[in-house]
Amino acid sequence: xxxxxxxxxxxxxxxxxxxxxxxxxxxxxxxxxxxxxxxxxxxxxxxxxxxxxxxxxxxxxxxxxxxxxxxxxxxxxxxxxxxxxxxxxxxxxxxxxxxxxxxxxxxxxxxxxxxxxxxxxxxxxxxxxxxxxxxxxxxxxxxxxxxxxxxxxxxxxxxxxxxxxxxxxxxxxxxxxxxxxxxxxxxxxxxxxxxxxxxxxxxxxxxxxxxxxxxxxxxxxxxxxxxxxxxxxxxxxxxxxxxxxxxxxxxxxxxxxxxxxxxxxxxxxxxxxxxxxxxxxxxxxxxxxxxxxxxxxxxxxxxxxxxxxxxxxxxxxxxxxxxxxxxxxxxxxxxxxxxxxxxxxxxxxxxxxxxxxxxxxxxxx
Amino acid sequence: xxxxxxxxxxxxxxxxxxxxxxxxxxxxxxxxxxxxxxxxxxxxxxxxxxxxxxxxxxxxxxxxxxxxxxxxxxxxxxxxxxxxxxxxxxxxxxxxxxxxxxxxxxxxxxxxxxxxxxxxxxxxxxxxxxxxxxxxxxxxxxxxxxxxxxxxxxxxxxxxxxxxxxxxxxxxxxxxxxxxxxxxxxxxxxxxxxxxxxxxxxxxxxxxxxxxxxxxxxxxxxxxxxxxxxxxxxxxxxx
Numbered sequence: 249x250x251x252x253x254x255x256x257x258x259x260x261x262x263x264x265x266x267x268x269x270x271x272x273x274x275x276x277x278x279x280x281x282x283x284x285x286x287x288x289x290x291x292x293x294x295x296x297x298x299x300x301x302x303x304x305x306x307x308x309x310x311x312x313x314x315x316x317x318x319x320x321x322x323x324x325x326x327x328x329x330x331x332x333x334x335x336x337x338x339x340x341x342x343x344x345x346x347x348x349x350x351x352x353x354x355x356x357x358x359x360x361x362x363x364x365x366x367x368x369x370x371x372x373x374x375x376x377x378x379x380x381x382x383x384x385x386x387x388x389x390x391x392x393x394x395x396x397x398x399x400x401x402x403x404x405x406x407x408x409x410x411x412x413x414x415x416x417x418x419x420x421x422x423x424x425x426x427x428x429x430x431x432x433x434x435x436x437x438x439x440x441x442x443x444x445x446x447x448x449x450x451x452x453x454x455x456x457x458x459x460x461x462x463x464x465x466x467x468x469x470x471x472x473x474x475x476x477x478x479x480x481x482x483x484x485x486x487x488x489x490x491x492x493x494x495x496x497x498x499x500x501x502x503x504x505x506x507x508x509x510x511x512x513x514x515x516x517x518x519x520x521x522x523x524x525x526x527x528x529x530x531x532x533x534x535x536x537x538x539x540x541x542x543x544x545x546x547x548x549x550x551x552x553x554x555x556x557x558x559x560x561x562x563x564x565x566x567x568x569x570x571x572x573x574x575x576x577x578x579x580x581x582x583x584x585x586x587x588x589x590x591x592x593x594x595x596x597x598x599x600x601x602x603x604x605x606x607x608x609x610x611x612x613x
Numbered sequence: 614x615x616x617x618x619x620x621x622x623x624x625x626x627x628x629x630x631x632x633x634x635x636x637x638x639x640x641x642x643x644x645x646x647x648x649x650x651x652x653x654x655x656x657x658x659x660x661x662x663x664x665x666x667x668x669x670x671x672x673x674x675x676x677x678x679x680x681x682x683x684x685x686x687x688x689x690x691x692x693x694x695x696x697x698x699x700x701x702x703x704x705x706x707x708x709x710x711x712x713x714x715x716x717x718x719x720x721x722x723x724x725x726x727x728x729x730x731x732x733x734x735x736x737x738x739x740x741x742x743x744x745x746x747x748x749x750x751x752x753x754x755x756x757x758x759x760x761x762x763x764x765x766x767x768x769x770x771x772x773x774x775x776x777x778x779x780x781x782x783x784x785x786x787x788x789x790x791x792x793x794x795x796x797x798x799x800x801x802x803x804x805x806x807x808x809x810x811x812x813x814x815x816x817x818x819x820x821x822x823x824x825x826x827x828x829x830x831x832x833x834x835x836x837x838x839x840x841x842x843x844x845x846x847x848x849x850x851x852x
Contacts, residue, residue, distance in 0.1 A: 528698025
């Protein structure tokens with residue numbers, strides 16, 4: 249069976265190239281979509297994960313940094329700091345605001361740097377990590393997109409801020425994290441005697457959480473991971489269904505490409521399949537030949553698609569600086585399994601045709 | 614003892630419609646090991662339909678085909694396929710080789726389920742004088758060479774019965790004679806039963822029996838010229 253399958257597949261080079269090309273396109277599409285999804289999911293928590301707090305304390309009903317806004321009285325700061333199970337407490341002041349760039353309002357997430365330095369840029373690529381009053385650190389995706397540079401000024405809530413640092417890891421799709429001094433953050437966001445979250449460090453976070461929940465029943469106490477998960481869920485909830493549909497379309501394209509190739513091959517070679525039936529090949533063995541061809545086409549298509557995906561992603565990044573692509577071995581394995589599934593499903597397409605081939609017809613000249 | 618037997622078999626197509634055709638009507642035939650039966654008759658007389666029924670590729674409308682005493686009409690499709698593989702070798706008019714496979718591979722695929730089949734395929738091709746053509750694709754070979762590859766494919770499973778449909782029709786006279794000689798050798802040296810459907814009068818010389826089918830009916834059976842032709846028999850007769 250292998251011999252016939254291999255010879256049939258590699259004997260028609262043009263068709264093989266089209267098949268592998270088609271499958272690799274489908275694989276590439278799936279990998280790019282998954283890479284985009286994983287990239288965004290990780291990106292959403294990259295900056296927040298870098299904040300060295302064990303516990304986030306927010307207003308009841310809050311949960312993530314973008315959608316469920318938290319505002320708390322600053323007076324809680326002392327109260328929290330006095331608790332024996334709290335090692336250190338800090339204030340998180342941050343909210344998304346509109347910034348006018350070339351007459352168009354763009355969203356930026358303004359964060360005030362705290363004295364205790366819980367909050368730091370994810371990775372500073374240029375300038376300083378400590379903006380003073382009237383200064384700002386901006387993410388490089390925002391910088392590149394709007395052709396800004398160190399030393400330029402942007403106006404946030406009528407307050408001009410000079411760019412003194414460029415950081416990476418702060419881009420979150422619709423916005424990006426920027427850092428200013430605490431005073432500027434308060435001025436821009438209008439938070440004079442309130443904060444958005446309190447950040448807590450503790451030697452025993454799980455014990456501290458239990459105690460905090462007991463001592464402050466009206467506050468939302470979130471372990472670090474829960475807070476990160478809540479933020480990652482923004483991507484999951486909003487983009488996963490879309491990515492899922494697009495992946496399914498790519499999957500269907502892959503099935504169609506392999507299926508049509510194998511189907512065409514069966515039609516073209518129906519006389520040969522008839523001969524094989526006549527000389528003692530069963531339907532199962534003929535299906536085996538189609539399946540092997542589909543699997544080989546699928547694996548080769550996967551290999552090509554996998555090899556080309558980073559190049560496509562790099563190309564996409566040139567055109568769109570916010571394009572993020574990250575893939576782990578789990579996702580790659582999932583796509584490989586999907587490709588094998590594609591091949592198996594595709595090999596069933598010519599099955600009816602194979603079953604209908606009449607071996608008696610081969611006696612006709 | 615008959616290894617292949619047709620008992621009053623008939624075949625009608627489009628039965629019950631106004632286009633009903635009786636391709637074969639009430640034909641019986643008994644074939645023994647070493648037999649060479651030539652089936653002749655005009656085009657459209659039902660010869661090939663009869664052969665396909667003998668080969669278990671077409672079920673008769675009535676009557677039965679017995680292979681080694683076993684009625685094949687009762688077998689499931691899978692068992693019939695297996696039986697064909699083990700008991701029958703087919704030779705076709707248009708060779709029916711797989712185009713993407715070279716000579717030895719074409720023979721090899723005929724030996725499904727056999728051990729050492731590559732070695733056997735090569736041995737057979739050598740025996741049939743195709744030693745230098747092992748790696749040629751069918752399109753790179755002459756008609757005679759292709760038919761010899763097809764004969765090797767039919768023989769690889771060492772089946773007791775060979776069914777040949779117009780084996781010399783697409784060959785020139787030289788190649789036609791070679792194939793005729795080969796069929797004779799297969800019957801005489803290996804004691805295989807050979808059933809040939811053909812218009813080619815040259816094949817009368819290798820046949821032990823010649824039957825004629827006209828309008829789907831067996832109309833005549835005569836003795837062939839096998840004993841005169843076959844070198845093997847001639848030398849045996851001398852002794």
